[in-house]
Every structure is written in C-alpha cells, then in structure tokens.
Amino acid sequence: MQKAGTGQAGDDGGGLKWLYLDMNAFFASCEQQMRPELRRRPLIVVPVRSDYTCAIAASAEAKALGIKTGTQVKLAKQMCPGLAIVDARPDLYVDIHHRILDVVDTVMPVEKVCSIDEVACLLMGPQRHEAAARALGHRIQKRILERIGECLTASIGIAPSRMLAKTAADMMKPLGMTVLRMDHLPGPLLGLEVDDFPGIGAAMKGRLFKAGISEVRQLWHLSPSRMRQLWGGIGGDNFWYALHGVDPPETVTERHSISHSHVLASELRPVEAARPVARRLTVKCGTRLRRMGLRCGGLHLSIRGTASGRAQAERVFPATSDTFRLLEAIDDMWHQCVGALNQPRIQKVSVTCLRMIPADTPPDLFGYSPAVQEDGRHMKLLKALDGLNERFGKDRVSIGPRPKLHDFVGAKIAFNRVPEVEEFWE
Numbered sequence: 001m002q003k004a005g006t007g008q009a010g011d012d013g014g015g016l017k018w019l020y021l022d023m024n025a026f027f028a029s030c031e032q033q034m035r036p037e038l039r040r041r042p043l044i045v046v047p048v049r050s051d052y053t054c055a056i057a058a059s060a061e062a063k064a065l066g067i068k069t070g071t072q073v074k075l076a077k078q079m080c081p082g083l084a085i086v087d088a089r090p091d092l093y094v095d096i097h098h099r100i101l102d103v104v105d106t107v108m109p110v111e112k113v114c115s116i117d118e119v120a121c122l123l124m125g126p127q128r129h130e131a132a133a134r135a136l137g138h139r140i141q142k143r144i145l146e147r148i149g150e151c152l153t154a155s156i157g158i159a160p161s162r163m164l165a166k167t168a169a170d171m172m173k174p175l176g177m178t179v180l181r182m183d184h185l186p187g188p189l190l191g192l193e194v195d196d197f198p199g200i201g202a203a204m205k206g207r208l209f210k211a212g213i214s215e216v217r218q219l220w221h222l223s224p225s226r227m228r229q230l231w232g233g234i235g236g237d238n239f240w241y242a243l244h245g246v247d248p249p250e251t252v253t254e255r256h257s258i259s260h261s262h263v264l265a266s267e268l269r270p271v272e273a274a275r276p277v278a279r280r281l282t283v284k285c286g287t288r289l290r291r292m293g294l295r296c297g298g299l300h301l302s303i304r305g306t307a308s309g310r311a312q313a314e315r316v317f318p319a320t321s322d323t324f325r326l327l328e329a330i331d332d333m334w335h336q337c338v339g340a341l342n343q344p345r346i347q348k349v350s351v352t353c354l355r356m357i358p359a360d361t362p363p364d365l366f367g368y369s370p371a372v373q374e375d376g377r378h379m380k381l382l383k384a385l386d387g388l389n390e391r392f393g394k395d396r397v398s399i400g401p402r403p404k405l406h407d408f409v410g411a412k413i414a415f416n417r418v419p420e421v422e423e424f425w426e
C-alpha cells in the first residue's frame with residue numbers, strides 16, 4: 001500500500017531505484033578461487049607475458065602494496081618481489097560472469113549487464129525501501145560466496161540513479177554495501193574526489209581543474225548549462241541529472257555502441273550457411289571501430305533459432321580493432337553458441353563490440369584494460385582494405401566468403417579460417 005506523502009509506490013523518501021553489483025578485483029578473485037595456492041597472496045593478472053604490459057587486475061593483497069589495474073608489470077615486480085603473475089584466462093572469467101548473472105537472477109532480475117564484473121538491477125515497489133534493498137544486496141553477496149566461491153566478493157551500491165549506484169558500489173570494498181539516499185545528498189558524496197565518478201577521467205578532471213573546480217562540493221553546485229559548457233555537449237546535462245539522482249536517457253550513454261545484426265533469409269538459415277553471416281557482421285564491426293578511431297576489448301555474439309530460444313556468448317581480450325582478432329573470438333563463440341542453441345536453423349545473428357576505448361587511450365586513463373593486442377601487419381592490410389572500400393565503394397573488397405546479405409557482386413578474398421596474412425600478398 002502506498003503511504004500518503006511518499007513519491008512513488010514503495011519509496012521511503014530515499015528515491016532508491018538501482019542496485020549495482022561490482023565484483024571486487026574480479027579476474028584476480030577468479031584466479032584465487034580456482035587456484036587455492038594463490039589465495040592471500042599478492043597477484044596480478046596479465047594479458048601477455050611481458051615486463052612492458054600492464055596488470056589487468058590486482059588482488060586485494062597486491063592492491064594493499066599500491067599495485068593496481070594499469071600498473072606496468074616491471075614496476076609491479078619492483079614494488080613486490082614475491083608477486084605472483086598469472087596469465088589471463090578470458091574463458092574462465094566469462095564463465096564465472098554467466099554464473100554470477102544466474103545467481104543474481106535467483107534474487108532479482110538483472111536489468112543491465114554493464115561489464116564483465118558489473119551488473120545493475122532495478123528496485124521495484126517495496127524493494128525501494130532502504131531496509132529491503134539492503135536485504136536484497138546482502139542476499140546476493142551471500143549467494144555468490146556460497147554458490148560460486150568464497151573468493152568472489154562483491155560490493156553493492158544502492159542509489160536513485162545508475163551512475164550514483166555505480167559510484168556507491170565503489171565506495172566500500174571488499175564486500176561493501178553503500179546506500180546513497182536522495183534525501184541525504186550531497187552529504188556522502190562530499191568526501192569523494194571529482195574523478196571518483198564514472199565519466200570523469202583524467203582529461204575531464206584536468207578540464208574541471210582549469211575551470212577552478214577541484215571539489216565535489218563545487219561540482220554539485222554547478223548548473224546543468226554550466227556542465228554542458230564544461231563537457232562540451234549534452235554529456236554535461238546528463239552528468240548533472242545523474243549526479244542529482246535522475247537517470248539520463250539511455251540513448252546518450254549508449255551512443256558509442258557498435259552492434260550489427262541480421263535477420264537471415266531462408267537460404268542462410270542452416271547453421272553452416274549462417275556462420276559466414278556472423279563473420280561478415282564482425283568484419284563490419286572492425287571497419288567501424290577503425291573508422292571511429294576506437295578499439296574494443298570484447299565481443300558479444302547472440303544467435304536466435306527458428307524454433308525460438310537464444311544462445312549468447314561473450315569474450316574479453318586486450319583492446320583491438322584488428323579484424324582478424326575479432327574473427328578468432330567470433331569463431332570461438334560460434335561453436336559454443338551453436339552447441340548451446342542446439343537447433344539446425346538460425347533466424348537472427350547479432351554481434352556487439354564491448355568495452356570500447358578510443359584508439360589513442362593512454363594506459364589506465366579510463367580504468368579500462370590498457371593492454372592492446374594488434375598485429376602491425378594485420379593493421380596495415382586492414383587499413384589498405386578500408387582505403388579501397390572507401391575509394392571504390394562499400395564492401396568492394398571483403399574478408400572471407402561473402403554471404404548474400406545484399407544483392408551485390410564485388411571482388412572477394414575467400415577463406416574459411418583465420419588466414420596467415422601472407423596469403424593476401426600471393
């Protein structure tokens with residue numbers, strides 16, 4: 001029953017709307033879970049074996065020594081001589097990611113998967129009371145520990161906007177629970193640094209500093225139009241609303257997503273005929289990444305069967321815009337999805353780029369994995385193909401067999417596997 005005087009049903013005045021879950025030191029925790037000999041030890045996870053790459057995760061024990069995501073391996077070794085250095089196992093992390101989604105789903109539906117270790121859930125009706133929301137958070141934390149493993153600790157943030165809920169989840173770690181009530185704002189935010197908010201990276205922090213804004217208190221009192229001016233666009237308005245507890249429209253935060261999907265014509269529906277479509281969509285993603293000056297650190301594949309039902313998979317990898325790397329990931333996921341779907345005919349294929357970063361991102365600036373994996377020869381070839389297509393028209397030269405997505409005949413370079421780049425020059 002709704003009480004008189006409260007805003008929406010279930011609201012106790014806190015305006016709580018989102019429960020945000022952020023796994024603590026996720027990749028490192030996965031490794032400690034699977035390999036008990038690594039527990040209670042400082043460890044980092046690396047994308048490749050090199051002193052010059054950076055950690056993509058650090059265990060709590062490593063963090064206590066000042067080592068964090070983005071710390072160069074060489075420096076990390078100096079900071080901690082006994083440091084365990086572990087090769088990343090993306091398949092393992094994706095598997096545990098899906099198990100976490102399943103566990104959260106036993107408590108409440110997942111509204112949005114924000115990254116491999118972060119999900120957001122919407123609080124409904126009576127769940128919006130602070131005590132009820134906290135109880136849900138505790139239940140999720142406990143079930144993940146019980147059902148997946150004792151090393152997999154999660155921090156929870158509960159707040160009126162998704163941005164504030166993510167901020168809250170970051171305020172207490174590990175196994176934290178932070179609630180930011182609308183009627184207490186900005187109080188609990190005032191102890192933060194301006195770049196503790198998602199969306200304020202080093203560059204934005206610098207811009208704010210130049211404008212004389214170095215404290216959250218000052219940030220809080222800016223007007224939406226001043227923020228628009230500082231951000232150089234609508235992003236500023238959106239940040240203002242999110243900071244003050246109102247979710248901005250989704251379209252703005254999603255505008256940089258790259259996703260291609262295709263509903264298959266009848267002759268492309270048999271599984272083997274559908275596979276080149278997935279590869280073709282992946283090639284398009286790669287072209288767009290390069291055109292937009294971006295790299296992605298993951299791909300998501302989703303296929304829908306003609307007898308309904310859907311299978312999906314995700315891979316994370318060092319950031320790249322190298323189509324050949326993307327194709328490797330898709331080929332790998334294709335077999336997994338086809339096996340899981342277990343249907344002879346496919347109706348729709350979708351490929352989405354995840355974890356996108358600007359191609360010129362310096363290490364650790366945005367908190368993403370700074371590791372990049374691109375083969376110089378591949379990139380040279382791909383840029384040449386991009387140039388040909390730009391000059392002679394879309395899709396004139398393509399990689400791999402071209403499924404008949406459109407009525408078009410053009411030159412093609414055919415192969416069914418990831419080729420050696422030399423094959424192109426023969």
Ligand SMILES: [Mg+2]
Nearest residue numbers: 022023024117
């Ligand atoms: Mg995390």
